[in-house]
Every structure is written in C-alpha cells, then in structure tokens.
Amino acid sequence: MKKTKLFSYVDKGTIIHKLSGLTKLICFLLLSFASMFTYDVRVLLILLAISLIISYIAKFPFRRYKIVFIYFLVFILFNFFLNFLLAPGYGEELFGTRHVIFVINDYFTLTWEQMFYQFAKLIKYLCIMPLGLMFFFTIDPSEFASSLNGIKVPYKACTVFALALRYFPDIQRDFTNINLAQQARGIDTSKKASLKQRIVSISKILLPLVFSTLDRVELISNAMELRGYGKAKSRTWYSYRHLVKRDHIAIAVCILIFVTVLFMRYFVVKDLFWNPFI
Amino acid sequence: MKEPIIEFKDFSFRYYAQKKPTLKHIDLTINKGEKVLIVGLSGSGKSTLGNCLNGLIPFRYEGEITGSCKIKGRETKDLSIAELSKTVGTVLQDSDGQFVGLNVGEDIAFALENDNVPLEKMRPKVKEIAKMVDMEDYLKSSPMELSGGQKQRVALAGVLIDEVEILLFDEPLANLDPATGKTAIALIDDLQKKIDSTVIIIEHRLEDVLYRHVDRIILVSDGEIILDGDPDEVLASDVLRDHGIREPLYVSAAKFAGVKITPDMHPSSIDEFSLKDEDRAKILAWAKSHMETKVKDEDILLEGRDLRFSYDGIKTIIDGISFDVKKGEMFAIIGKNGAGKSTLSKLLVGFEREDSGTIYLENRDIKDDTIYERGKEIGIVLQNPNQMICNTMIYDEVAYGLKNGGVKEEEIKERVEETLKICGLYEMRNWPISALSYGQKKRVTIASILVMRPKIIILDEPTAGQDYRHYTEIMEFLERLNDAGQTIIMITHDMHLMLEYCDRCITIVDGKIYYEGLPSKALVDEKITEKANLKMTSLYDLAKIVGMSPDDFTQSYINAERSMRHEKD
Numbered sequence: 001m002k003k004t005k006l007f008s009y010v011d012k013g014t015i016i017h018k019l020s021g022l023t024k025l026i027c028f029l030l031l032s033f034a035s036m037f038t039y040d041v042r043v044l045l046i047l048l049a050i051s052l053i054i055s056y057i058a059k060f061p062f063r064r065y066k067i068v069f070i071y072f073l074v075f076i077l078f079n080f081f082l083n084f085l086l087a088p089g090y091g092e093e094l095f096g097t098r099h100v101i102f103v104i105n106d107y108f109t110l111t112w113e114q115m116f117y118q119f120a121k122l123i124k125y126l127c128i129m130p131l132g133l134m135f136f137f138t139i140d141p142s143e144f145a146s147s148l149n150g151i152k153v154p155y156k157a158c159t160v161f162a163l164a165l166r167y168f169p170d171i172q173r174d175f176t177n178i179n180l181a182q183q184a185r186g187i188d189t190s191k192k193a194s195l196k197q198r199i200v201s202i203s204k205i206l207l208p209l210v211f212s213t214l215d216r217v218e219l220i221s222n223a224m225e226l227r228g229y230g231k232a233k234s235r236t237w238y239s240y241r242h243l244v245k246r247d248h249i250a251i252a253v254c255i256l257i258f259v260t261v262l263f264m265r266y267f268v269v270k271d272l273f274w275n276p277f278i
Numbered sequence: 279m280k281e282p283i284i285e286f287k288d289f290s291f292r293y294y295a296q297k298k299p300t301l302k303h304i305d306l307t308i309n310k311g312e313k314v315l316i317v318g319l320s321g322s323g324k325s326t327l328g329n330c331l332n333g334l335i336p337f338r339y340e341g342e343i344t345g346s347c348k349i350k351g352r353e354t355k356d357l358s359i360a361e362l363s364k365t366v367g368t369v370l371q372d373s374d375g376q377f378v379g380l381n382v383g384e385d386i387a388f389a390l391e392n393d394n395v396p397l398e399k400m401r402p403k404v405k406e407i408a409k410m411v412d413m414e415d416y417l418k419s420s421p422m423e424l425s426g427g428q429k430q431r432v433a434l435a436g437v438l439i440d441e442v443e444i445l446l447f448d449e450p451l452a453n454l455d456p457a458t459g460k461t462a463i464a465l466i467d468d469l470q471k472k473i474d475s476t477v478i479i480i481e482h483r484l485e486d487v488l489y490r491h492v493d494r495i496i497l498v499s500d501g502e503i504i505l506d507g508d509p510d511e512v513l514a515s516d517v518l519r520d521h522g523i524r525e526p527l528y529v530s531a532a533k534f535a536g537v538k539i540t541p542d543m544h545p546s547s548i549d550e551f552s553l554k555d556e557d558r559a560k561i562l563a564w565a566k567s568h569m570e571t572k573v574k575d576e577d578i579l580l581e582g583r584d585l586r587f588s589y590d591g592i593k594t595i596i597d598g599i600s601f602d603v604k605k606g607e608m609f610a611i612i613g614k615n616g617a618g619k620s621t622l623s624k625l626l627v628g629f630e631r632e633d634s635g636t637i638y639l640e641n642r643d644i645k646d647d648t649i650y651e652r653g654k655e656i657g658i659v660l661q662n663p664n665q666m667i668c669n670t671m672i673y674d675e676v677a678y679g680l681k682n683g684g685v686k687e688e689e690i691k692e693r694v695e696e697t698l699k700i701c702g703l704y705e706m707r708n709w710p711i712s713a714l715s716y717g718q719k720k721r722v723t724i725a726s727i728l729v730m731r732p733k734i735i736i737l738d739e740p741t742a743g744q745d746y747r748h749y750t751e752i753m754e755f756l757e758r759l760n761d762a763g764q765t766i767i768m769i770t771h772d773m774h775l776m777l778e779y780c781d782r783c784i785t786i787v788d789g790k791i792y793y794e795g796l797p798s799k800a801l802v803d804e805k806i807t808e809k810a811n812l813k814m815t816s817l818y819d820l821a822k823i824v825g826m827s828p829d830d831f832t833q834s835y836i837n838a839e840r841s842m843r844h845e846k847d
Binding site for chain 2: 141142162163165166169170174177178180181182183184185186187188204205207208211212215216219220222223224225226227228229230231232234235236237238239240242
C-alpha cells in the first residue's frame with residue numbers, strides 16, 4: 001500500500017503544477033539537454049541553482065523522496081570513485097596541466113585537474129536528478145499521454161503508457177494475492193529459502209500472474225475497441241490542457257536558457273570544459 | 279409503430295476454433311424501444327448472441343456466419359466494430375476492467391477522444407452525460423476510489439455519450455451486491471424511458487432483473503432460442519427451470535406448494551402477483567409443514583476475540599470483531615464491499631496480522647503460526663481460480679501443497695487420488711488444466727486446498743459469475759463436503775447462497791458485527807439488509823400475502839428446498 005503512494009501525483013496548486021503537461025515535458029527536455037551539452041562548471045552551477053529553485057517553487061517534498069536521493073547519491077559517489085580508479089589521469093589530459101594534490105603511486109596520482117573534471121560531472125548528475133523527479137512529481141499522469149502525443153509520439157504508444165499507469169496497481173494487487181495464496185500452500189519466497197528454490201518459487205507465482213493478466217488484456221482491448229479506439233489516425237485527449245500565456249513564457253525561458261548554454265559552449269568557451277588552470 | 283431495429287434471420291455462427299456452431303438458426307426480431315432480457319446458462323450462446331450485435335463477432339472473434347443479422351437494416355458483417363459502436367453501446371460485465379481512463383471524466387470521454395472531438399465540445403458533453411448517471415461530482419476520481427456500482431455507472435455513461443440507440447448489457451449484475459444490483463436495474467429502466475432506447479440485458483439473475491418491467495424474456499439454450507415471450511407467460515411455464523434458470527423465489531415457493539401458475543396471475547412481478555384464497559391457503563399449509571429446523575450444536579472450532587486491524591494505522595477496517603465457528607458448520611460472512619469481510623478472512627489465514635485480539639483454533643492461540651502452518655489448518659480458496667493455479671496438470675496442481683511440505687510420494691498419491699475422487703475429478707487427473715471449464719478449474723482449486731486436510735476451508739465468493747446450474751453444482755459439492763464433516767466459511771453477497779446453504783452468518787458493517795444468527799432472519803429484516811447492501815427476499819412479500827411471519831416462512835422454504843435436494847441425491 002505504502003509503496004504505490006511514493007510516486008503518486010498530488011496537485012499542490014503551485015505555478016509549476018498549473019503549467020500544461022506539454023510545457024513541462026518540453027521544459028524538462030530543454031533543461032536536461034542543456035545540462036548534457038556542457039561541462040562548464042559555471043554554467044552547470046547556474047543550471048543546478050535553477051533546478052533547485054524550481055523544486056522549491058513546486059514545493060517538492062524532499063523528505064518523502066529521501067530514500068530515492070540516498071540511492072542516487074550512493075550511485076554517483078560510487079561513480080565518482082570508479083572514475084578515479086579507471087582513469088586517474090584523464091583530468092590532466094583534458095586541461096593540459098598537472099597540479100598534484102598527493103601521490104599514491106605513479107598511476108594513482110590525485111590532481112586538481114582530475115578533481116575538477118569529476119566535480120563537473122557530479123554537478124551534471126545533480127542537475128538532472130531533481131529535474132527528472134520534479135517532472136514525474138508535478139505531471140498529472142492522465143495528462144502525460146496527451147503531452148507525449150503533443151510532441152508527436154504516436155498516440156497508440158501514448159495510450160500504452162497511460163494504460164500501464166492505470167492497471168499497474170491492479171496487477172500489483174494480483175501479485176500480492178497470488179504470492180500469499182502460494183505461501184499458504186508452502187511456497188517459500190522469503191530469504192530463508194535458497195536462491196535456486198526462490199527462483200523456482202517465483203516462477204510458480206508468475207504463471208498465474210501471466211494468466212490473470214492475459215484475461216485482463218483481452219477484456220481491456222475489447223472494451224477499448226467497442227468504444228471506437230484505433231479507428232482514426234489521430235485522437236484528442238480529454239485531459240489535454242491548452243497552452244496559455246504562462247506556458248508560452250515558461251517555454252520561452254527554457255529555450256533562452258538552452259540557447260544561451262549552446263552559445264556559451266560553441267562561441268564563448270569554444271570547448272566542452274571551462275579551463276581555470278590556464 | 280413497431281419498427282424492427284435488430285433482425286436475425288436463420289443466423290448461425292461457428293467459431294473457427296470449434297467444430298460445432300455456437301449459434302444455430304437464430305430467428306429473432308427486436309423492435310425499437312423494446313426492453314428484452316436474454317437468459318441462458320454459461321456456454322448456451324447468449325453472450326455470443328450479444329457479441330454478434332456489437333461486432334466483436336465476427337471482427338474480433340472470427341468464425342463462419344450463415345444467414346443474416348441486420349441492425350437498422352444493415353448487415354453487421356459489412357460494418358465494423360467502430361461503426362457498430364455508434365448504434366450499439368455495450369456495457370461489459372467487469373466494470374473495473376473496462377474502466378480504461380485514469381479518472382472518471384477521461385473514461386466517459388474515451389469514445390469522443392477517438393472521434394477527434396475538440397476539447398471545447400468534449401468537456402461540456404462529458405459533464406452532461408455524467409449528470410445523467412449521477413456521477414458529475416466524481417469526474418476527477420480514479421477507479422480505485424469508486425465502488426462497483428459507481429464504476430458501472432461510468433461504463434454506462436461511456437456508451438451513452440455516443441448517443442447509441444441500442445444499449446447492450448452483458449451480465450450487468452454479476453459483480454454487484456444485491457442492493458447495488460437493484461439500483462442498477464432501476465437506473466437502466468429510468469434511462470431507457472428518458473432517452474427512448476432499445477435495451478438488451480443478458481443476465482441469468484432473472485428475479486433481480488424483473489425488479490423492473492421487461493417486455494420479453496428470451497431463453498437461449500445450446501445455441502438455439504427455446505422460448506421468446508411475455509414474462510408472465512414464461513414464468514407460468516416450467517421451461518426456465520427445466521433449462522437450469524432459477525425462477526424468482528416467490529414463484530418457486532408457490533410452485534412447490536402445488537399452486538398452478540397462470541399468466542393472468544402476473545407472476546413476473548411480486549407487487550402484481552395475485553393469488554386466490556385457496557392458493558394462499560395451500561402455500562400456508564405447505565410452509566407450516568416444513569417448519570422444523572435442526573441446529574448444529576457442536577464444539578467451537580475457530581474463535582476470534584476482539585479482533586482489530588487497520589492497513590495504514592488511520593482507517594480502522596476491523597473494529598473489535600468477536601465470533602465463533604462451530605465444527606461442521608457452513609458459515610457465511612456477509613457485508614457490502616469494503617465492510618471488512620475479505621480483510622477478516624485474510625486475518626484468519628495469516629495473510630495480514632491483527633493489530634490486537636486473538637484467534638483460537640481448537641482453543642490454541644495461532645498467533646505464531648506461519649502462513650504455511652496456518653494454510654494446513656485453515657485453507658483459503660480465492661475467488662478467481664486463475665490466481666491460484668500454478669501447475670499445468672491437474673494431478674500436479676492438487677499435489678502441490680503436499681509436495682512443498684515434504685510428504686512422502688506414496689502418501690501424496692494416495693491423498694491426491696482420494697481428493698480427486700471426492701471432487702469428481704479423478705477421471706481427468708492426467709488432463710492439462712487448460713482443457714477445463716471455469717467451474718472445473720474452481721473445483722481443482724478447492725481440491726488443491728482440500729488435499730491438505732484443513733480443519734476449515736474459507737471460500738471467497740465461490741459462486742461469483744456462475745449460472746444457476748454451475749452454482750448448484752459447486753454448492754451441492756460443498757454441501758456434500760460439509761455433510762461429511764468439513765467446516766466451511768464462505769464470504770459472499772449472494773443471498774440465495776447464504777439462504778439455502780448456510781447454517782449461520784455474521785453480517786459485518788463498518789468493521790463491526792451487526793448481526794449474527796440464522797440467514798433466514800437476516801434477509802427479512804429491513805435494517806440488516808439495508809446496512810449490508812442486501813435486499814429483502816421476495817419470500818418476505820409472499821409471507822405477508824399468505825399471512826405468516828417472514829422469517830418462519832423463509833426458514834420453511836429453505837427446509838423444503840433442502841429436503842428436495844436430498845431426495846434428489
């Protein structure tokens with residue numbers, strides 16, 4: 001029960017929530033691409049600040065997503081460490097200078113250049129992470145399909161996505177029921193059983209799950225077809241929200257940010273990295 | 279005046295996957311504005327007939343057609359599902375599964391979305407239609423927040439929005455509790471009068487549909503139309519009963535008592551049912567001769583004391599329930615959806631753990647038993663057999679629980695074969711499960727629990743979606759088990775089931791026990807039926823007519839029914 005609540009949509013009525021789903025999708029894509037296109041620490045820091053400000057405006061419940069953040073931080077720190085282990089000299093190569101912090105041996109030498117490079121990478125991840133979470137947190141799931149369709153994703157693919165959201169809790173409930181009924185007949189999926197035993201047990205749960213899901217699929221596709229689904233080349237969406245002034249402004253701002261970042265990257269710095277060492 | 283809207287002429291249909299035709303030489307005309315009830319057993323072809331109207335046949339389920347089926351003068355096989363959906367609106371049986379939107383508004387709008395109706399026209403239209411089915415305050419609600427009855431209203435709105443001329447209901451009552459079913463029938467009737475459409479209801483719960491007037495009853499059996507006539511004429515004959523369809527209770531009571539029913543007595547409605555004085559006397563005398571009741575007075579097997587439970591710590595689901603089940607009893611837990619009856623059964627088998635209170639099995643506190651240990655003592659059979667079956671062969675499926683428990687191979691064989699014999703599955707033991715019908719699968723799941731020799735079997739809605747013949751088959755099988763000493767607990771909102779088969783029941787309302795005792799008393803008490811979303815049986819009205827106390831009369835009916843069943847064996 002509690003698990004399904006983690007990613008549920010709550011309309012908090014902030015300006016961010018009020019934006020149309022299509023706007024959110026476009027802005028999300030623009031800002032994430034912007035942060036992917038550059039390693040310039042100055043730009044990245046500004047982007048990070050922007051994404052944090054947006055999260056703040058949207059009243060993003062950081063506390064509820066604590067566990068997600070912890071997983072994410074563990075992941076990027078691990079990545080940070082691995083980066084150093086696999087290519088400790090990459091920073092030097094990039095910036096062309098060598099400012100040693102300390103030496104472990106010939107291969108593992110920690111330099112400021114390496115640190116700076118890895119720091120830039122870390123900020124990049126940190127930028128995208130809240131943006132992505134925010135996007136899922138503030139978009140009305142039923143609007144999502146219409147937004148995807150809005151950026152020219154074929155409507156059948158969009159419906160598949162919406163249906164997945166619609167039926168996921170049902171299938172999850174089926175799974176719980178099946179799992180418990182099997183346990184009552186002596187299947188052990190707990191950690192007490194050996195791995196091999198657990199795999200066999202889980203497969204026994206999957207069979208009834210597949211069958212009951214297939215029943216459901218037949219029913220759903222009948223129900224949809226009986227109401228004229230799939231006959232036309234396009235469709236409209238009840239949950240679609242027309243773009244209004246604030247949407248145009250938001251998109252314009254994001255385009256501006258995106259273009260500025262590209263401009264900095266190709267015309268001002270003319271390099272992937274901003275080099276403070278020269 | 280009479281303008282035909284649906285015309286079958288010598289129509290036959292055979293699914294490509296089957297050898298024999300499912301529908302044979304159907305000749306049927308339904309006129310504009312008529313309300314028609316189609317009855318028949320599962321597999322009789324009544325659903326196939328419905329699917330011929332909405333185009334699922336032949337466009338989705340392919341097969342060979344001979345003869346003609348015209349809707350509004352056009353051959354259906356020359357149209358498409360999408361075109362037909364503009365004339366025939368279908369409300370399917372499973373109101374949850376057909377809810378394709380993420381909220382009510384979206385689901386109602388679905389047909390308009392597919393028609394590329396612009397948003398400006400769509401929104402007001404959705405609101406207008408939602409108002410017709412009293413759902414305008416729920417446009418933003420998700421299906422999880424709605425009751426079964428509300429979801430059905432949404433499904434109905436979803437087809438009404440297409441301004442269809444024919445409304446087709448495929449077993450609209452199957453997933454509803456009796457009170458909600460009654461409201462649904464009233465809603466369909468009121469809507470028909472308002473929008474002047476043709477209504478076709480496919481259903482085997484005859485008495486519940488007859489709560490409002492229908493113009494014709496059509497009986498389908500073995501792919502053919504056996505009977506097509508005025509409800510009063512149909513009920514006066516015995517054809518329905520001979521074809522495995524349950525008559526309204528008051529009609530069968532009168533027939534049991536030896537009253538000759540004629541169409542001019544208006545047997546199709548309890549309110550208009552007229553009985554002569556001598557018929558009343560006959561019924562009264564018959565009822566008085568079946569008064570004696572045997573009460574099972576055995577030791578207590580299972581006992582719950584002051585059970586409390588909540589899923590989230592905020593909303594209490596089980597709020598201080600105490601009850602006991604005696605050895606050898608057929609015990610029913612009843613109550614409306616969400617009252618806590620399924621949760622209570624989950625506590626009993628250990629799927630959920632009570633927050634406080636104690637469960638005793640033969641005076642032993644079973645708090646520390648694992649799910650498996652409990653499963654050996656208290657077995658549970660889920661409603662949907664597809665959720666339980668995890669092997670491909672019948673023998674393996676039944677043996678499964680024993681194998682997991684490390685029982686010796688010879689003993690497994692012996693116990694499985696014995697159980698299969700009891701369940702009437704022995705001849706099929708080497709069959710694949712996929713070859714079985716729904717009712718047979720149900721029996722396999724019961725066998726797979728029975729083989730563990732539990733002291734108690736809990737069945738969740740054992741007869742849901744079953745027609746009268748299969749219902750009787752399952753229930754008589756359970757009754758035989760019960761007669762052999764098996765204690766059975768059933769969770770149900772099927773009134774006939776509890777009335778005819780259960781010794782005792784508890785009614786749960788808002789997590790508390792509201793009534794405990796004989797089912798015959800529960801179903802003639804207005805307060806109890808209202809609280810539990812049941813409905814008063816028509817025996818109540820008949821008892822009033824003949825001048826006997828309703829609970830005595832109901833009990834007499836049950837006794838008479840049971841003794842007739844036993845004579846048959």
